[in-house]
Amino acid sequence: MQILADGQPGVRSLLAELPDFALRFVVGQSGIQLANSVKRSPDGLVCDAGITGIYCDAEFDAHFNSFEVESLERFWLLGSSRPRYRKSRDKESSSNDLRQPRIFHSNAPIGFIQLQQLRTRRTASLIESTSLMTSLRSILVLLSLLAVVMSSRLLAGEADATSAAEMKPYKQQIDQSDVSFEMLPIPGGEFLMGSPKDEADRKPDEGPQVKVKVEPFWMGKYEVTWEEYDIWSYRLDIQRRKLQGLKSTPRDPKADAVTRPTAPYTDMTFGMGHDGYPAICMTQHAAKMYCRWLSEKTGHYYRLPTEAEWEYACRAGTTTAYSFGDDPEMLKEFGWFYDISDEQYQKVGKKKPNPWGLYDMHGNVSEWVLDKYDAKFFSTLKAGAESPLNVPTDMYPRIVKGGSWDDDPDGLRSAARFASDPEWKYQDPQVPKSIWYHTDALHVGFRIIRPLKVPAEAEQKKLKLGPEPEIGKQGRAG
Secondary structure (H helix, E strand, O other), X not given: OEEEEOOOXXXXXXXXXXXXXXXXXXXXXXXXXXXXXXXXXXXXXXXXXXXXXXXXXXXXXXXXXXXXXXXXXXXXXXXXXXXXXXXXXXXXXXXXXXXXXXXXXXXXXXXXXXXXXXXXXXXXXXXXXXXXXXXXXXXXXXHHHHHXXXXXXXXXXXXXXXOHHHOOXXXXXXXXXXXXXXXXXXXXXXXXXXXXXXXXXXXXXXXXXXXXXXXOEEEEOXXXXXXXXXXXXXOHHHHHHHHHOOXXXXXXXXXXXXXXXXXXXXXXXXXXXXXXOEOOOEOHHHHHHHXXXXXXXXXXXXEOXXXXXXXXXXXXXOOOOEOOEOOHHHHHHOOEOHHHOOOOOOOOOOOOXXXXXXXXXXXXXEEEEEEEOOOOHHHHOOOOEEOOOOOOOOOOOEEEEOOOOOOOHHHHOOOOEEEOOHHHHOOOXXXXXXXXXXXXXXXXXXXXXXXOOOOOHHHHHHOOOOOXXXXXXXXXXX
């Protein structure tokens, strides 16, 4: 990848004054990113290995202390062609057919990053600059403390409940960031899981229908976005504390100890957009680890939904093929599917919500649930089963729900089920394949829930509600 200057002419001369260490400090729209092995060239800066994500080593820390921020300059990050994958359009094929290659070329900029201009402390004018920076940092510290106080008030207010009757919608800001997410209460109850035999485009694995019971929980109003996901995956909260001199919250030590993913080998948005778009291409393991980090970061227990919880929330009390009825002609008002998606995912929350206020339950990106995929699982359940979960025993297949921008309307039905597949890692160049990324699952994201009743740690391990230790040991993930 090449980073080409689009700023003042003085940038190149400024770069020539920097010491010969790997220039890693880069700031992006969603926060801080660090480029690896960046070198100078007559055309600007050349990055040997591409943007590799957050990594701040001792060498960088030592050099950073010798420089001051002067201004921000904009650079364009140019990407190469990105392969894209699309499901077969064969109506007679199974709902779980493998994706077939469909090459998509784009030479357009996939985003921009900003290089912070630095200057040495040897200049006489630095005294003035240092005073200004000190004042600004003091203000930022105060603002951060205020945010923590406000966040604590939220945790003691709308987000707290001891019964279903007390559950309310709430908005949670993530500490050391400007990012927040919204959660909606989902009442517990019973429903018929699966689809009736006479439903149009029904698949055999959606039955037989069985009545099951679900406990109350909160669910994300939207799919998890890149802004939320990047804080964890790129360690943006940690970097912000370092660069702005912010104090850690009492919850930060445990959150910081949660494992973060290795750097992606390429831009995981694949040029489809970042801000306001759902995060994609993560394994179920990565989504689970994000939930663990968010739990430690916020003080509330978050996880992926079970298939039963997901379908219950999607139906929102309805018994039709979709939460709005049976007519697929109305789907364009509620969800993104292949015919109207412009062959890519879209920003969250742009269509109508379901009756319980949840957006994009039909389409945009398919969403991870906890369950192992088994075409005959429903037949093993007894009427009245409470909180059913098909606990995974293997890496594949596991379930994604809701259909996506890359599916036809039948794949967006409330009962539709899709199985994960090793082919979702086809382009991953690593050996063994990464436990964090599904390079070919541009249609897969996730949504979080928070159960009213927090399960005991032993139960969490038994049901594999969180990250599975054995996945890291095996070096692969579902």
